[in-house]
Amino acid sequence: MSAAPPAPLFARVALIGLGLIGSSIGHALKRGGLAGRIVGHARSEATRSAAMRIGFVDAVTASPQEAVAGADLVILCTPVGTYGALARAIEPALAPGAILTDVGSVKAGVIEAVAPHVPAGVHFVPGHPVAGTEQSGPEAGFAELFDQRWCILTPPPGTDEGAVARLRALWEAMGARVEVMEARHHDLVLAITSHVPHLIAYNIVGTAADLEAVTEAEVIKFSAGGFRDFTRIAASDPVMWRDIFLSNKEAVLEMLGRFVEDLTALQRAIRWGDGAMLEAHFRKTRAIRRQIIEAGQESGAPDFGRHAGAGKPPPER
């Protein structure tokens, strides 16, 4: 591409937190020439050095206040449990007219924690890019993470529409599609599409590790029967997930209640040998998979625990 570089959408972006999502945003901003300058903050010196070495930020600061000073966009990319204290800390340093956003997987709880510390003249637009891998840290990020994925914005009533439009434009420029919804609805949707799946993955991996009749070595050896896939999800960042469950308690407990109710029905069908009920249930779920692939949210290539190069996978169909 030899076209002139696009004008940056923001003059100075502050990334507070430089893990998987923070570093991916840095890479995506660089890829698109979307920020005049990217300043990163992380508590750990090792993370800050890694960020500079990899080059997805232009500068790093040891204090969050210093990072946000003069920024026209501030993005919180730390576990949601840290947001309240962080918002209080950066409050005096936020520039008038700046947009403050985040990437947390919970939205009502985040608004409760952050909104009280947003100074007049600063626009708080909560956000959540629904994308990720099971890896963490500044080395885990890459520019393509958000391509074709959805980013949900949940501006509280009365939020400046210009600020929402600017943030939408930024996410679109980073490759994402944007949807605006109410925070509580977001939390219900994510409870079923993300939080409860993670909880049950963490749970079954724990159950398997605690058995007396089956050794851990056997669980590992024979994991290709399905278990393996759950360990991937259950390898996600523990602190991030602890905070998500604590912050989205109500919606998670509501969805978990339904999950257990439905599981009890399947359990009963197994106990009583109701093959027709089981088969009908298993048929229904295939259709949803097909729709997810059609919607571009997943590859249709069969997964058998290896990626290209490690054994020839069959052609995608």
Add this chain to the structure above:
Amino acid sequence: MSAAPPAPLFARVALIGLGLIGSSIGHALKRGGLAGRIVGHARSEATRSAAMRIGFVDAVTASPQEAVAGADLVILCTPVGTYGALARAIEPALAPGAILTDVGSVKAGVIEAVAPHVPAGVHFVPGHPVAGTEQSGPEAGFAELFDQRWCILTPPPGTDEGAVARLRALWEAMGARVEVMEARHHDLVLAITSHVPHLIAYNIVGTAADLEAVTEAEVIKFSAGGFRDFTRIAASDPVMWRDIFLSNKEAVLEMLGRFVEDLTALQRAIRWGDGAMLEAHFRKTRAIRRQIIEAGQESGAPDFGRHAGAGKPPPER
């Protein structure tokens, strides 16, 4: 490779059932030159024609008796619920000295169903290759499916050791590693590493589809948060899985009971805001993932819903 082709390990192999596993065995036998002749049987004429067209069998027959006549190895590759009737049907046609085996994900129930129909002089050696993808049918198979995966043999006490050794050699020649264990123990191990994971994946996909507050379109759009991975598992063959749950009822209900018990503890920790308990649990499960990757049962490359070619994935680390 210009070396002389290896001598086939079996003169005539009968594949009863030509889906994902049957077709993959056909491909793996051809790859290694392991069978003098491969005769396939499937109930459906469309499947038989597909098998001939793809070429992983040398001949197909409409009757299972005809397929097994004269075979020194017969492999049942149909859903386990069909085994009893199939065994009864082929009983008179089995050649003296032949080895009869299967690929079912349940072993005690299979032995109960098949053993009564095994004529004297025929060696019944139950087997289970722990490998697969979420796809089904004769087009889904490929020769590499068993490479580096485990195949478990569960010969009942008194089984001819020479027959076990021959079958072991065949699976190893098809790329697999072989472990011998007691049938009931196999069923417990697979209940936790495969059957319960599939059940909960089927279950959460069903729960998500039945919500009033969250639309199916939303579930599909935002599936990249974790849900997507469950739909893959929940896309597996419905009849095969119905039969597995019915045949391995006791072990599945036992493991499911433990799963629910552990889930209740996590649910309680969320309700009471016990972050320390959640974090400790989530940390423990990461280690198991690492061991599975080290054991070669999974790639360490991060999964973000795309395979190579569809967006640059980050390097494997």
